[in-house]
Amino acid sequence: MTQATEKTDLLGMDRAALEAFFAQMGEKPFRAVQVMKWIHQMGVSDFDDMTNVSKALREKLKQVAQIRTPKIVAEQRSSDGTIKWVLEMDNHNCIETVFIPEADRGTLCISSQVGCALECSFCSTAQQGFNRNLENWEIVAQMWVANKALGTTPREERVVSNVVFMGMGEPLLNVTHVFPVARILMDDNAYGLSKRRVTISTAGVVPAIDKLREEVDASLAISLHAPNNALRDELVPVNKKYPLEVLMPALFRYVEGGNSKKHITIEYVMLDGVNDRVEHADELIDLLGNLPSKINLIPFNPFPNTDYKRSSNNAVHRFQDRLKQAGLNCTVRKTRGDDIDAACGQLAGKVKDRTKRTLHRVELTDLTMSPQLNQV
Ligand code: SAH
Numbered sequence: 001m002t003q004a005t006e007k008t009d010l011l012g013m014d015r016a017a018l019e020a021f022f023a024q025m026g027e028k029p030f031r032a033v034q035v036m037k038w039i040h041q042m043g044v045s046d047f048d049d050m051t052n053v054s055k056a057l058r059e060k061l062k063q064v065a066q067i068r069t070p071k072i073v074a075e076q077r078s079s080d081g082t083i084k085w086v087l088e089m090d091n092h093n094c095i096e097t098v099f100i101p102e103a104d105r106g107t108l109c110i111s112s113q114v115g116c117a118l119e120c121s122f123c124s125t126a127q128q129g130f131n132r133n134l135e136n137w138e139i140v141a142q143m144w145v146a147n148k149a150l151g152t153t154p155r156e157e158r159v160v161s162n163v164v165f166m167g168m169g170e171p172l173l174n175v176t177h178v179f180p181v182a183r184i185l186m187d188d189n190a191y192g193l194s195k196r197r198v199t200i201s202t203a204g205v206v207p208a209i210d211k212l213r214e215e216v217d218a219s220l221a222i223s224l225h226a227p228n229n230a231l232r233d234e235l236v237p238v239n240k241k242y243p244l245e246v247l248m249p250a251l252f253r254y255v256e257g258g259n260s261k262k263h264i265t266i267e268y269v270m271l272d273g274v275n276d277r278v279e280h281a282d283e284l285i286d287l288l289g290n291l292p293s294k295i296n297l298i299p300f301n302p303f304p305n306t307d308y309k310r311s312s313n314n315a316v317h318r319f320q321d322r323l324k325q326a327g328l329n330c331t332v333r334k335t336r337g338d339d340i341d342a343a344c345g346q347l348a349g350k351v352k353d354r355t356k357r358t359l360h361r362v363e364l365t366d367l368t369m370s371p372q373l374n375q376v
Contacts (some may be wrong), residue, residue, distance in 0.1 A: 008065045031057070036190050042153055070138065072145060085149065095138075122271060124346050133169075140181045162199070213254045278318060
């Protein structure tokens with residue numbers, strides 16, 4: 001891993017930030033585009049390799065800026081082709097990134113925090129506790145490193161065609177760093193992914209859903225997992241702060257706010273005997289109403305020390321059929337990479353000093369002061 005210095009990290013800067021950086025150096029905005037292409041499309045991290053940048057400017061850049069990238073400390077390959085990388089982010093913490101190849105796409109599942117503060121009862125990351133938010137460069141570095149490890153340059157071929165913020169952490173509790181990264185992923189001078197191919201998944205941090213609608217045109221997935229407050233309080237405790245009567249209107253605001261037809265992916269983990277009965281499906285149908293959405297049922301992925309069990313295939317299909325009969329679009333997520341603990345909810349990383357969860361709660365409380373919430 002490259003050492004931290006006082007130099008400015010260019011890897012995590014979106015176009016506007018890079019242009020401002022070059023302006024402050026007395027350089028023209030097109031330098032930002034040139035450098036973005038070198039970094040993200042060509043996978044270059046050494047200024048000397050940027051051959052269309054003058055030697056004088058390269059020297060200047062070396063003094064004030066850097067392109068820091070994390071070290072891959074482990075790589076595991078699943079029998080189904082899924083690859084998990086463990087990346088060392090500082091001297092203490094490691095995070096995990098997963099690549100899932102499919103016939104028609106390659107999805108990269110990236111982390112936004114070291115650990116997670118949300119304590120969802122069925123998620124392995126929650127058991128790790130929370131240490132800190134990842135910086136912009138640490139988040140986009142996962143895409144950069146994945147392309148390197150896969151031996152591809154995004155300029156030539158788009159092996160990683162989709163990115164989902166479904167790794168470790170709650171992306172909407174780290175919007176300052178996550179939003180610029182979403183913009184980099186969608187920038188034609190960087191990875192050029194369409195908004196349908198960049199998905200931010202949240203357990204339901206309502207004020208940040210409104211912010212997302214206003215600031216970044218990416219896709220949204222909601223980890224719903226329960227059709228009523230009593231059950232959701234238990235499974236996704238952030239529901240106590242933003243219960244369904246607050247969350248659902250935010251989802252309607254989100255789809256109405258866009259200028260193109262938007263829809264939301266609803267994630268629903270299937271837990272045996274907990275949330276997988278036909279009555280739950282009926283409640284879910286009522287709750288979603290006419291929200292433009294697609295429901296993705298996720299068979300539970302077990303991890304050590306959990307009492308939850310995966311729903312039977314029968315239960316999953318009964319649930320799916322019920323939703324389909326009601327006219328809802330519902331798919332079942334194929335479990336991938338579970339033999340290397342790379343499936344949804346199995347990412348644990350290596351989180352040092354897990355005690356910061358309480359500190360993070362303060363930030364959660366702060367969010368309730370947002371104007372949107374006060375109106376509810
Ligand atoms: N914090 C964000 C993103 C991370 S989790 C969120 O809550 O959406 C990505 C998805 O995996 C979420 O839908 C999450 O609820 C689901 N998940 C977590 N643990 C799981 C498990 N053990 N089995 C299956 N899915 C799980």
